[in-house]
Amino acid sequence: MTPLIELRGVSRDYGHPPTRALDDVRLRIDHGELVAIVGPSGSGKSTLLNVMGTLDRPTSGTAIIDGADVASLTDNELSALRAYRIGFVFQHFHLTEGVPAIDTVADGLLYTGTPPAERRRRAADALDRVGLAGRARHKPHQLSGGERQRVAIARAVVGDPALLLADEPTGNLDSVNGAAVLQLLLDLNRAGTTIVVITHDPGLAAQLPRQITLRDGRVLADTALTPAGTR
Amino acid sequence: MRQVPRSRLLGRDVLRLGGAGLRSRPMRAILSAVGIAIGIAAMVAVVGISSSSQAEFARQLSQLGTNLLTVSPGRTLSGRDAMLPPEAVKQVRRIPGVLSASSVAALTDLAVYRNEFVDPRNTNGIGVLAADRDLLAVTGGRLATGLWHDEATAEFPAAVLGADVAARLAITEIGSQIVIGGQSFTVIGILDPVPLAPELDGSALISEEIAAARFGYTGHPTTVYERSTDESVAAVRELLPATVNPAAPEEVDVSRPSDALAAKYAADTTFAGLLLGLGSVALLVGGVGVANTMIISVLERRREIGLRRALGATRAHIRKQFLTEAVLLTLVGGIGGALLGLAVTAVFAAVNGWLFALSPLVLVAAVTVTVVIGAVAGLYPSIRAARTHPTAALNS
Numbered sequence: 001m002t003p004l005i006e007l008r009g010v011s012r013d014y015g016h017p018p019t020r021a022l023d024d025v026r027l028r029i030d031h032g033e034l035v036a037i038v039g040p041s042g043s044g045k046s047t048l049l050n051v052m053g054t055l056d057r058p059t060s061g062t063a064i065i066d067g068a069d070v071a072s073l074t075d076n077e078l079s080a081l082r083a084y085r086i087g088f089v090f091q092h093f094h095l096t097e098g099v100p101a102i103d104t105v106a107d108g109l110l111y112t113g114t115p116p117a118e119r120r121r122r123a124a125d126a127l128d129r130v131g132l133a134g135r136a137r138h139k140p141h142q143l144s145g146g147e148r149q150r151v152a153i154a155r156a157v158v159g160d161p162a163l164l165l166a167d168e169p170t171g172n173l174d175s176v177n178g179a180a181v182l183q184l185l186l187d188l189n190r191a192g193t194t195i196v197v198i199t200h201d202p203g204l205a206a207q208l209p210r211q212i213t214l215r216d217g218r219v220l221a222d223t224a225l226t227p228a229g230t231r
Numbered sequence: 232m233r234q235v236p237r238s239r240l241l242g243r244d245v246l247r248l249g250g251a252g253l254r255s256r257p258m259r260a261i262l263s264a265v266g267i268a269i270g271i272a273a274m275v276a277v278v279g280i281s282s283s284s285q286a287e288f289a290r291q292l293s294q295l296g297t298n299l300l301t302v303s304p305g306r307t308l309s310g311r312d313a314m315l316p317p318e319a320v321k322q323v324r325r326i327p328g329v330l331s332a333s334s335v336a337a338l339t340d341l342a343v344y345r346n347e348f349v350d351p352r353n354t355n356g357i358g359v360l361a362a363d364r365d366l367l368a369v370t371g372g373r374l375a376t377g378l379w380h381d382e383a384t385a386e387f388p389a390a391v392l393g394a395d396v397a398a399r400l401a402i403t404e405i406g407s408q409i410v411i412g413g414q415s416f417t418v419i420g421i422l423d424p425v426p427l428a429p430e431l432d433g434s435a436l437i438s439e440e441i442a443a444a445r446f447g448y449t450g451h452p453t454t455v456y457e458r459s460t461d462e463s464v465a466a467v468r469e470l471l472p473a474t475v476n477p478a479a480p481e482e483v484d485v486s487r488p489s490d491a492l493a494a495k496y497a498a499d500t501t502f503a504g505l506l507l508g509l510g511s512v513a514l515l516v517g518g519v520g521v522a523n524t525m526i527i528s529v530l531e532r533r534r535e536i537g538l539r540r541a542l543g544a545t546r547a548h549i550r551k552q553f554l555t556e557a558v559l560l561t562l563v564g565g566i567g568g569a570l571l572g573l574a575v576t577a578v579f580a581a582v583n584g585w586l587f588a589l590s591p592l593v594l595v596a597a598v599t600v601t602v603v604i605g606a607v608a609g610l611y612p613s614i615r616a617a618r619t620h621p622t623a624a625l626n627s
């Protein structure tokens with residue numbers, strides 16, 4: 001089976017003079033995995049997430065996402081990949097004030113050209129999956145932090161993406177809400193979604209089946225590799 | 232590799248997104264739409280007022296007719312005032328197509344006073360005309376009050392006053408006595424203003440008989456009025472000089488008072504041009520204001536743009552969203568401005584007692600113009616929004 005994500009010697013430089021955010025990263029993530037990418041701030045986690053999510057292109061190396069070489073795709077093709085195959089969850093939720101949860105979730109299908117009625121029907125399903133069926137008409141300010149993040153997760157999975165990328169999904173939550181969100185991610189993974197979670201919290205990472213540790217833009221450790229083959 | 236469908240954004244969703252952008256900051260939207268509204272209102276009002284004025288003019292003309300021609304003596308070759316022969320009116324009536332004709336004769340050196348105690352220097356600029364009996368019928372004049380000269384009054388010192396004369400002498404009732412050329416006359420009628428013969432407004436009109444008896448009127452008219460059928464106006468105009476004064480046709484001036492009336496209405500175009508210019512400046516400034524607002528909005532909404540890119544929006548989708556927002560913004564101003572212009576026109580027409588006339592096409596054009604302005608103003612901001620890097624949602 002082809003991997004969902006395959007990075008071969010991926011580097012990403014920023015600015016002048018170039019600062020290397022990712023340095024010769026090699027890794028593969030298969031369908032159905034639940035992976036934590038862990039490392040201190042500045043270790044290149046966010047850049048890695050951007051590359052995996054096709055929001056950014058490598059400066060050098062090859063990134064193959066969902067079977068396609070990112071370098072060979074146009075901006076429109078990358079947009080389509082994000083619309084249909086990739087879901088994002090952000091640390092700051094990115095919910096729009098004054099918009100009911102169901103409409104926020106339905107926006108996850110906005111760029112697939114799905115008709116509004118169908119979007120809302122599937123949004124209701126997704127809210128049900130994250131346990132917020134009773135909060136559909138609630139606006140962000142009426143929801144707790146954990147509930148908001150679950151709305152954001154519902155938006156990310158409403159289109160049944162192959163890959164769910166989560167950037168510090170529990171970073172702004174207390175431990176109880178954080179645990180609930182973690183449990184939700186575990187459940188979604190069990191239902192078949194490939195999930196990559198970025199976190200600086202080793203405690204959270206330890207609860208996931210596979211951990212990839214980043215340091216200064218390089219892969220320091222990957223529990224999927226045999227102890228002998230730590231690159 | 233499996234084929235992934237293209238990102239798609241439904242047209243109604245583009246509209247909804249554009250509208251949502253405006254609703255999220257209503258005050259800002261209203262303020263930046265005001266400039267557009269003022270510009271459009273000025274333009275709609277200018278067009279509306281001038282078309283109402285034209286409609287009023289057309290109404291007046293249809294009432295007054297364009298078939299009235301006026302004949303007056305010009306100058307002799309030696310530069311002296313020419314005279315029309317006494318039989319001029321009779322000759323004019325014989326021209327084919329002429330329906331009726333009449334004349335007045337200015338009696339020079341006669342002053343008109345309210346009474347004999349008025350300072351003789353205070354003449355009020357009132358002229359005295361000897362008028363024949365068909366004058367009102369031919370010129371379309373109407374009596375505000377009283378009677379016109381007839382056989383019964385012709386032999387008596389009776390006067391009908393033009394509208395301005397009555398106002399200057401402060402005479403509102405018939406039966407008042409005035410002094411013409413040192414002799415006492417009784418006011419038997421007062422005219423309404425005569426649009427096609429404004430010279431009557433400033434004159435006291437007396438009968439030809441009394442003019443001859445009291446002031447030595449010799450029968451030479453100074454102005455002949457003539458109405459013909461509409462089709463024969465041009466032909467009659469050609470024939471008039473030679474008919475009126477066969478001996479010296481070049482000494483005869485023929486004019487068409489309705490043309491002078493048209494000139495009066497057309498004279499307002501300079502003012503309209505000025506307002507139109509102001510309107511376009513307001514539109515330009517309004518457009519710049521909208522562009523400015525949109526650029527600020529794009530900068531503030533980098534995260535939203537990044538989120539939409541992460542959700543699968545293409546650059547074109549982002550561009551469309553912000554372009555739509557700019558167009559909707561100007562459209563709000565345009566529709567508001569068009570309604571304001573409509574109201575101004577209606578009030579202006581009502582105050583002047585005009586017909587209200589404003590083509591719906593003007594409103595359509597106004598709205599079209601605002602759409603174009605919105606598209607132009609939104610172009611750069613929307614391109615800028617589309618260039619926002621997709622990682623903007625994560626890096627904040």
